[in-house]
Amino acid sequence: MGLLMVFLSGVLFALGLGIAGMTQPTKIIAFLDIFGDWDPSLILVMAGAVGINLVLYRFTLRREKPILEDLFTTPSKRPINARLAIGAGLFGIGWGLSGYCPGPALVSTVTGWGSVLTFVAAMLLGMLLFQWLQTEEPRPVDAAQGSGQAESSCG
Amino acid sequence: MENFTPVASTIGGVLIGLAAAMLFLFNGKILGISNITAELLNPRWHGKAWRLTFVAGLLAGGLLLQLIYPQALSVSSPRSLALLAIAGLLVGYGSTLGRGCTSGHGICGISRLSVRSLAATGIFMATGIVTVYLTNHVFGGGA
Numbered sequence: 462m463g464l465l466m467v468f469l470s471g472v473l474f475a476l477g478l479g480i481a482g483m484t485q486p487t488k489i490i491a492f493l494d495i496f497g498d499w500d501p502s503l504i505l506v507m508a509g510a511v512g513i514n515l516v517l518y519r520f521t522l523r524r525e526k527p528i529l530e531d532l533f534t535t536p537s538k539r540p541i542n543a544r545l546a547i548g549a550g551l552f553g554i555g556w557g558l559s560g561y562c563p564g565p566a567l568v569s570t571v572t573g574w575g576s577v578l579t580f581v582a583a584m585l586l587g588m589l590l591f592q593w594l595q596t597e598e599p600r601p602v603d604a605a606q607g608s609g610q611a612e613s614s615c616g
Numbered sequence: 617m618e619n620f621t622p623v624a625s626t627i628g629g630v631l632i633g634l635a636a637a638m639l640f641l642f643n644g645k646i647l648g649i650s651n652i653t654a655e656l657l658n659p660r661w662h663g664k665a666w667r668l669t670f671v672a673g674l675l676a677g678g679l680l681l682q683l684i685y686p687q688a689l690s691v692s693s694p695r696s697l698a699l700l701a702i703a704g705l706l707v708g709y710g711s712t713l714g715r716g717c718t719s720g721h722g723i724c725g726i727s728r729l730s731v732r733s734l735a736a737t738g739i740f741m742a743t744g745i746v747t748v749y750l751t752n753h754v755f756g757g758g759a
Contacts, residue, residue, distance in 0.1 A: 463642070463643055463666070464665065464666060464669045466638065466639070466642040466643060467639065467642075467643055467645070467666045467669045467670050467673065468669050468670070468672060468673040468676070469638070469673065470635045470636075470638050470639040470642075470643075470647065470670065470673060471635070471669070471670040471671065471672065471673020471674045471675075471676070471677060472673045472674075472676050472677040472680065473631055473634060473635040473638070473677070474631075474632060474635035474636070474647065474673070474674060474677065474719075475673070475674045475675075475676070475677020475678050475680070475681065476631055476677050476680065476681065477628045477629070477630070477631030477632035477633075477634070477635055478628065478632060478677075479628070479677070479678075479681040479685055479688035479689065480624055480627055480628035480631060480685070480688065481624065481625045481627075481628020481629055481631075481632060482621055482624060482625055482628065482688075483628070483632075484681075484688050484689050484690060485688070485690045486690055486693050486694070486695075487690065487692075487693075487694055488619065488621075490694065490748055490752070491619060493741075493744045493745050493747070493748040494745075494748045494749070494752055495745055495749075496749050496753060497748075497752055497753065498619075500619045500620055501620060502619075502620055502621050502622065502624075502625040503625070505622055505625040505626045505629055506625045506626075506628055506629035506632065507629065507722065507723070507726075508626070508629060509625070509626045509627070509628070509629025509630040509632070509633060510629040510630070510632040510633035510636070510723045510727075511633065511723055511726050511727050512629075512630075512633065513630050513633035513634060513637060514633040514636050514637050514723060514724065514727035515727045515729075517633075517634075517637035517640075517641065518637065518640065518727050518728055520641075521637070521640050521641045524641075526644065527640070527641060527642055527643055527644030528641060528642045529642045529643055530642075530643050530644050531644075532644055533640070533644040534644055534645055534646065535646060535728070536646065536715070536725075536730070539715075539732060540732075541731065541732050541735050544713055544714065544715075545714050545715070545732060545735065545736055545739075546714075546735075546739055547710075547713060547714070548709075548710045548711065548712070548713030548714020548715065548736075549710065549714040549716075549721070549735075549736040549737075549739040549740045549743075550710070550714075550739050550740070550743045551706045551709060551710030551713065551714075551743075552706065552707055552710030552711045552714055552717060552740050552743075553710075553739060553740030553741065553742065553743030553744040553747065554703075554706050554710070554743050554744070554747045555702075555703040555704065555705070555706030555707035555708075555710060556703075556707060556718070556740060556744045556747075557743065557744035557745070557746070557747030557748045557751065558695065558699055558700075558702065558703035558706070558747055558751060559693070559695060559699070559700050559703035559704065559707070560693070560694075560695070561700075561703070561704075561707065562649075562707065562717050562718040562719075563649040563650045563653055563707060563708075563711060563717050563718075563719075564649040564674070564717075564718070564719050566704075566707075567649065567653070567671065567674050567675070567678075568674050568675070568677060568678040568681070568689070569678065569689050569690065570675070570678070571675055571678035571679050571681075571682055571689070572678075572682070572689050572691055574691040575697070576691075576693045576695075576697060576700055577691075577693075579697055579700050579701050579704065580700045580701070580703060580704040580707075581704065582701075582704065583700070583701040583702070583703070583704025583705045583708065584653075584704040584705070584707050584708035585653070585657060585708060586704070586705060586708060587704060587705040587706065587707065587708020587709035587710075587712070588650075588653065588654040588657055588708040588709070588711075588712050589657055589708075590705070590708070590709055591654070591708070591709050591712040591713055592654070592657065592658055592712070595713075
């Protein structure tokens with residue numbers, strides 16, 4: 462039952478990305494092209510997604526635990542540090558170069574199209590490179606703050 | 617602005633938000649694609665079942681899109697294959713180092729009022745805008 466809801470969340474997420482236009486790299490590039498022929502659509506995607514989540518997240522956190530599992534897995538508190546800034550900065554460069562972020566790219570692999578498969582293969586390699594090269598970021602002292610919450614990263 | 621799609625993008629955004637809200641309400645998990653993908657690549661089995669199931673759902677959703685709304689899935693890119701490969705490396709490495717991407721920081725993090733996610737989102741939007749400016753208007757398109 463738990464995994465069925467996870468599966469349905471994945472399906473709904475993919476449909477949302479497709480309907481929103483997130484799986485069209487030209488549209489993402491046009492959103493970032495504020496000095497060219499700007500397409501502001503992505504602002505509405507963000508507003509819709511954040512708007513509904515802002516309300517439902519609060520509602521959900523009033524519960525002691527999720528409906529089908531025992532723990533909420535929320536990211537632990539970490540500082541705004543160089544890792545975050547450099548990581549987000551590099552991510553943005555790749556996003557602007559390609560018009561793809563990870564979710565829409567994964568969804569688009571069903572087309573079997575060489576360009577998106579190339580992007581996804583390189584993305585997986587980039588993640589593996591990080592895992593091979595990384596020195597583990599020290600865990601924050603207050604990692605286990607709050608009851609019933611485990612650690613994870615955001616995205 | 618002739619490609620502006622306010623209605624479809626708002627509806628799509630709400631569906632994206634509902635998908636994230638439902639994963640949190642039922643399963644207590646944060647919907648972050650780069651975390652889900654990166655964790656599937658490490659050798660530990662722990663925490664893989666739900667992540668594999670989520671990716672299966674994403675792909676099933678992709679197949680459904682191909683059936684009912686095929687024009688949503690682009691098969692053309694303004695960028696060259698070499699540029700897409702470099703971009704993929706940067707997206708994979710950067711989102712793992714920064715612990716989040718457009719979904720985890722941009723949607724879930726901001727909805728949780730995380731200042732860290734707000735900062736990350738501001739930074740990747742800024743470097744994305746500069747990159748597109750340089751690629752489109754200084755270096756002539758990157759094709």
